[in-house]
Amino acid sequence: MMKANKNLIQIENVSKKYGNTFALKNINLEIFEGEFLCLLGPSGCGKSTLLRILAGLETNYDGKILKNGKEIDAIEPGKRKFGMVFQSYSLFPNMSVEKNIEFALKAFKYEKQKINAKIESVLELTNLLEHRKKFPNQLSGGQQQRVALARAIAPEPTVLLLDEPLSALDFKVREELRQQLKKIQRDIGVTTIMVTHDQEEALSLADRVAVMNHAELVQISTPEEIYRNPKSFFVANFIGTMNNIYNKFIRPEDVKISDKKGCNTHSGIVISNEFRGFYRRIKLKSEIENEKKEIIVDIPIFHHQDRSFNEGESIHFNLPQEVVSEQIKERIC
Amino acid sequence: MLKSNFSLQKTFLSLMILSMFLFLFIFIAIPIIKLLLTSLSDPQGSFVGFENFKEYFRQGEFRTSLVNSLIVSFSSSIISITLALGFAFATTRTNIKFKAVLKSIAMIPLFAPTMLYGISLIYLFGNQGIFTKFFSDSFSIYGLWGIIIAESFYIFPHLFLILYVSLRSYDSSLYEAADMMNARGMKKFIKITLPSIKYGLITAFFVGFTLSLTDFGAPKIIGGRTNVLATEVSKYILGQQNFQIGAVASLFLLIPAGLSFFIENLASKRQKAFYSHGSKNFELRKNKFRFVFFTIFAVFISVIIIGFLSVSIFASVTTLWPYNLKLTLSNYDFSRFNMGGFNVWKTIIVALVSAFFGSIICFTNAYLIQKEKALLPFQKASRLLSMIPMALPGLVLGISYILFFNSPTLSIPFTNIKIPNALAFLYGTPVIIVIANIVHFYSVPYLTSTSALKKIDSNFQAAAQTMNASKLTVFFKVFIPISLPSLLEIFVYFFTNSMVTISAVIFLYTANFKPMSVAIIGMEESGNIAVAAALSVSIVFINIFARLIYIGLTRLLNIKRKKWDKF
Amino acid sequence: MKKIVFFIMMLAFISCSNDNQTLIIYTALENDIIPAYIDDFHKNYPEIKYKIVRDSTGIIASKILAEKDNPTADVIWGLAATSLIQFQEQEMLEGYAPKGIEKIKPQFKDNSATPQWAGIDAWMTAIVVNTIELEKRALPTPSSYQDLLDPRYKGLITMPHPASSGTGYLILYGIFSTMGENTWEYLKELDKNIAEYTHSGSKPATSAGTGEYPIGISFGFRGVSLKKMGMPVEVIFPQEGSGWELEANALIKKAEIKESAYKFLDWAISDSAMQLYSKNYAIIASDIQVENVEGFPVDPLAQMLNIDLKESAGAKTTLLSNWNSVLKK
Numbered sequence A: 001m002m003k004a005n006k007n008l009i010q011i012e013n014v015s016k017k018y019g020n021t022f023a024l025k026n027i028n029l030e031i032f033e034g035e036f037l038c039l040l041g042p043s044g045c046g047k048s049t050l051l052r053i054l055a056g057l058e059t060n061y062d063g064k065i066l067k068n069g070k071e072i073d074a075i076e077p078g079k080r081k082f083g084m085v086f087q088s089y090s091l092f093p094n095m096s097v098e099k100n101i102e103f104a105l106k107a108f109k110y111e112k113q114k115i116n117a118k119i120e121s122v123l124e125l126t127n128l129l130e131h132r133k134k135f136p137n138q139l140s141g142g143q144q145q146r147v148a149l150a151r152a153i154a155p156e157p158t159v160l161l162l163d164e165p166l167s168a169l170d171f172k173v174r175e176e177l178r179q180q181l182k183k184i185q186r187d188i189g190v191t192t193i194m195v196t197h198d199q200e201e202a203l204s205l206a207d208r209v210a211v212m213n214h215a216e217l218v219q220i221s222t223p224e225e226i227y228r229n230p231k232s233f234f235v236a237n238f239i240g241t242m243n244n245i246y247n248k249f250i251r252p253e254d255v256k257i258s259d260k261k262g263c264n265t266h267s268g269i270v271i272s273n274e275f276r277g278f279y280r281r282i283k284l285k286s287e288i289e290n291e292k293k294e295i296i297v298d299i300p301i302f303h304h305q306d307r308s309f310n311e312g313e314s315i316h317f318n319l320p321q322e323v324v325s326e327q328i329k330e331r332i333c
Numbered sequence B: 001m002l003k004s005n006f007s008l009q010k011t012f013l014s015l016m017i018l019s020m021f022l023f024l025f026i027f028i029a030i031p032i033i034k035l036l037l038t039s040l041s042d043p044q045g046s047f048v049g050f051e052n053f054k055e056y057f058r059q060g061e062f063r064t065s066l067v068n069s070l071i072v073s074f075s076s077s078i079i080s081i082t083l084a085l086g087f088a089f090a091t092t093r094t095n096i097k098f099k100a101v102l103k104s105i106a107m108i109p110l111f112a113p114t115m116l117y118g119i120s121l122i123y124l125f126g127n128q129g130i131f132t133k134f135f136s137d138s139f140s141i142y143g144l145w146g147i148i149i150a151e152s153f154y155i156f157p158h159l160f161l162i163l164y165v166s167l168r169s170y171d172s173s174l175y176e177a178a179d180m181m182n183a184r185g186m187k188k189f190i191k192i193t194l195p196s197i198k199y200g201l202i203t204a205f206f207v208g209f210t211l212s213l214t215d216f217g218a219p220k221i222i223g224g225r226t227n228v229l230a231t232e233v234s235k236y237i238l239g240q241q242n243f244q245i246g247a248v249a250s251l252f253l254l255i256p257a258g259l260s261f262f263i264e265n266l267a268s269k270r271q272k273a274f275y276s277h278g279s280k281n282f283e284l285r286k287n288k289f290r291f292v293f294f295t296i297f298a299v300f301i302s303v304i305i306i307g308f309l310s311v312s313i314f315a316s317v318t319t320l321w322p323y324n325l326k327l328t329l330s331n332y333d334f335s336r337f338n339m340g341g342f343n344v345w346k347t348i349i350v351a352l353v354s355a356f357f358g359s360i361i362c363f364t365n366a367y368l369i370q371k372e373k374a375l376l377p378f379q380k381a382s383r384l385l386s387m388i389p390m391a392l393p394g395l396v397l398g399i400s401y402i403l404f405f406n407s408p409t410l411s412i413p414f415t416n417i418k419i420p421n422a423l424a425f426l427y428g429t430p431v432i433i434v435i436a437n438i439v440h441f442y443s444v445p446y447l448t449s450t451s452a453l454k455k456i457d458s459n460f461q462a463a464a465q466t467m468n469a470s471k472l473t474v475f476f477k478v479f480i481p482i483s484l485p486s487l488l489e490i491f492v493y494f495f496t497n498s499m500v501t502i503s504a505v506i507f508l509y510t511a512n513f514k515p516m517s518v519a520i521i522g523m524e525e526s527g528n529i530a531v532a533a534a535l536s537v538s539i540v541f542i543n544i545f546a547r548l549i550y551i552g553l554t555r556l557l558n559i560k561r562k563k564w565d566k567f
Numbered sequence C: 001m002k003k004i005v006f007f008i009m010m011l012a013f014i015s016c017s018n019d020n021q022t023l024i025i026y027t028a029l030e031n032d033i034i035p036a037y038i039d040d041f042h043k044n045y046p047e048i049k050y051k052i053v054r055d056s057t058g059i060i061a062s063k064i065l066a067e068k069d070n071p072t073a074d075v076i077w078g079l080a081a082t083s084l085i086q087f088q089e090q091e092m093l094e095g096y097a098p099k100g101i102e103k104i105k106p107q108f109k110d111n112s113a114t115p116q117w118a119g120i121d122a123w124m125t126a127i128v129v130n131t132i133e134l135e136k137r138a139l140p141t142p143s144s145y146q147d148l149l150d151p152r153y154k155g156l157i158t159m160p161h162p163a164s165s166g167t168g169y170l171i172l173y174g175i176f177s178t179m180g181e182n183t184w185e186y187l188k189e190l191d192k193n194i195a196e197y198t199h200s201g202s203k204p205a206t207s208a209g210t211g212e213y214p215i216g217i218s219f220g221f222r223g224v225s226l227k228k229m230g231m232p233v234e235v236i237f238p239q240e241g242s243g244w245e246l247e248a249n250a251l252i253k254k255a256e257i258k259e260s261a262y263k264f265l266d267w268a269i270s271d272s273a274m275q276l277y278s279k280n281y282a283i284i285a286s287d288i289q290v291e292n293v294e295g296f297p298v299d300p301l302a303q304m305l306n307i308d309l310k311e312s313a314g315a316k317t318t319l320l321s322n323w324n325s326v327l328k329k
């Protein structure tokens, strides 16, 4: 996916404290030119703080930020030429769409003749040409966020920083905008760092995902690698749902319902049954590891249509062969 | 490790925060400290410990005054809250007609110097009053009841505004839920409305309490033999020129006021949670009983307010009340009294200048406290200082200003060090009056600015910084335009109050300038009650005129902003 | 446009300040009579620029005291001598013998070698009664302090509070100097009839004028001027004699005393000024021949009690605390 492997930004041993608690702890991270990197983690883990440090908005931290091998810690935000988009859009409500963009261009001292052309081109890119005279208040959330994006990319930033840009939007709009964002990023090829707490968003957008927890970076890899080989239960559970059976991580969709008892077949009692659209999530109580072990099973909606999985019903299930530990095999077979 | 990107911008920001802090510290904290020191010194300025306090307890009418003050402040707050709540409810939650007009009428008492209520009360219920003959012989308006009625009047618009905002800004979904549960009328009001504006009520109570506690205009005119704390202060300072004991009495005035300020502060902190819920527009249901009841109530209150104003207008055009009721306009010929030293135009100019700088200082300071992070300890200190003026009686402010700004040197307590007072040059200039006005009325506009700023996205500055725009640019191009309606509101607030205030400026006015409001006192005292009424009425009309300009400008502004302003 | 408005506003604002040349006069003389006097000063000294700060005795005295370390005023004109004595004790005044000081009667000026203050007029306590209201109630007009004890006057009398008002103290001292130790017994009795102790000295008179409270113990000048305004009042000088107060002038002690200040003080006790004062006050401080003032006794000096102003000022603390303990409930 990555266009080039050239290292653009280097974060070295960055730590940040608020009072006595760490907001960031020894963060080391490289960002490659042209890539789309997602910072993923639960709320409060320090993602925004890291992004703000990159933007130059926080000045009081330990460690170094390098760009093309040069320290940029002492450079003011405006001089870094990093574009930034916030969850709350942060559009100036008293300026029309084009004035908002013009504001940014003027601040970067664009020549007058170029400003109009530039506005035109970013509006086209973000599909907003017809709304150029409107005020933020007259636009939907999705449109507003596109304006914010247009405003951020208009001055041709070297890095685009996005802090939960889609989190405030409705599900459908979010999906749509996700596609557009990806496309725009590819078209202009700008190095992009996006903060999100939504794993689905991270997995679908990013070239690489950096997972954070409790102020620390816990894993950084491609989405697939992260999904398939989480390094810790935290990552595993954060990226979707995960069963932990004898310290093996087993995805709920990998647990299969079986009709009859057999080798590697276990039994459990249904404690809940949720309809989730294209699948059904069932929680079981089983005695597989200890007496009260809960196991989560996702069943595609078209499977086992004849069964009802009522609460209290006893059912059988199989665990994937390759991940089942020796212990289980011995005990069952 | 601090990254060394100390730019010009940051230095400038820190300087601004520091100078705003210094402004508040010098003009709020130091005069209070000076007052405290005065209460502990003899007339020559040597430290005498608590001698003045002992002296005060021995000779003063401290205990009765304290009890009276508490009764007055408590009762007038309760009475006024009840009425203001009814009025606010009528103008927010019912279908009664002419709400805008009613709202404006509720504001009228704000436009008048307190003397006006005194004069009107005496004309209506005094021993020669228009209505007095309908009462029993033992009836007298002079005393506790007179003060309570006058104070209830005086604080009504303040409480109305607070409750109006509370009632309007809270989410209607609770009501809808209640409607579904079939709750009705009074039950709904007690179970849902009252709890939901709990903090508004607490704030209103303490604002009312503080205002009526510290006012000395009304008790002076209508108090009869009843002493309150505020008149004690004026007795010592104006009657005996005993600043030391006057300072002691002032400090007692500050204690309950200070206490209420802390509780009120607490309440307003909690209220924030309420305001932050987006408030939906209220679907008003038709309810005949409610309509009739509140129409009668609102009309009743309006008639009383307008009645009071009319009585003063009447007072100002009678030749010699109550013996010669021939109408005359001669009381409005102020040129007859040019030796009174007041000047209508200069009064307006000084009020305008106070309003202009007051709005700038207040808004900038609220912005720096609310939206910036550069010198946090100073920002916190400024926030605390900003709330103190609310509890500071004008009389105390005036005295402490005169004591502080007029000393050519300042001695540092408990040392022999004396430093020259760099600010002494301000004394005797109208600048000091402007500053006194700004400080005296600082807290409410500060809160207004703060709540206006809270509605503004806190990432604007960050966003702009990444766009290479300076904070100053964003302040002027974004924050100011967005807050323009609030700025206008603050401006008229400062203007109106500067027009009516007496207590602080009575000590500070200069040889070249005496405000109209101060002149009222002299006129009333020399028996020219009609002229005093004429001056009061003129001030009311100047303020109404200013209000009309304000409403006009707001309309214009709203048309312009309609496209982009949500509120 | 905005800038022009702002500029004009600032200019107008600056015009509210004082400049250094102007003579600053603090006075407690009545608003309505000042113009006539000051015109005469202006005629005599057209070149002197002056500004007058006028307020009630209490406020003017408080201002001067509070400004002690850095006085604004250059001269004091017509302020209660009791206050001036207080200033004198605090060494706030500068001695000066204005031209014609010898014409001022000895009891009406400071008798230091260089006098620190010189009187212009004296005013006396008086009982102001509303004739219409008394008639309505079929009550007799009181003619002495003793008369005021009549129980039929219950709730009809007001007097200034001696702790709040200079006039109030003057009344108290006047009573004290005629009744001596019986004062307190008398005041206790009087208290039963008093409706209100006011904070200002004029208030009892104005209340009597409007009929709010038909009898007010106040001072003669106020009563007479209310009568001139057309109020139905009678001014009664009590048989026991009246306490009195002097209104006097003084020079404020400060680093730079203006030449014009001396000129003003000279004028302020000049014959022409005294003639003008005499139109309003029954008693003027100098011994020149003037016409009698309507409404006042023919021989006003005889009505005045024999009071030493310095003694009166010295007794204040004791009398006030006695007052407090006697009248405290």
Ligand SMILES: Nc1ncnc2c1ncn2[C@@H]1O[C@H](COP(=O)(O)OP(=O)(O)O)[C@@H](O)[C@H]1O
Binding pocket: A018, A022, A023, A041, A042, A043, A044, A045, A046, A047, A048, A049, A050
């Ligand atoms: N200005 C601040 N003062 C104190 N604590 C802060 C401040 N900003 C953030 N924090 C704390 O730092 C931690 C990380 O915050 P943040 O980076 O905003 O998290 P995220 O964006 O991952 O939700 C949180 O615990 C937050 O409470």
Ligand SMILES: [Mg+2]
Binding pocket: A044, A047, A048, A049, A164
């Ligand atoms: Mg965040």
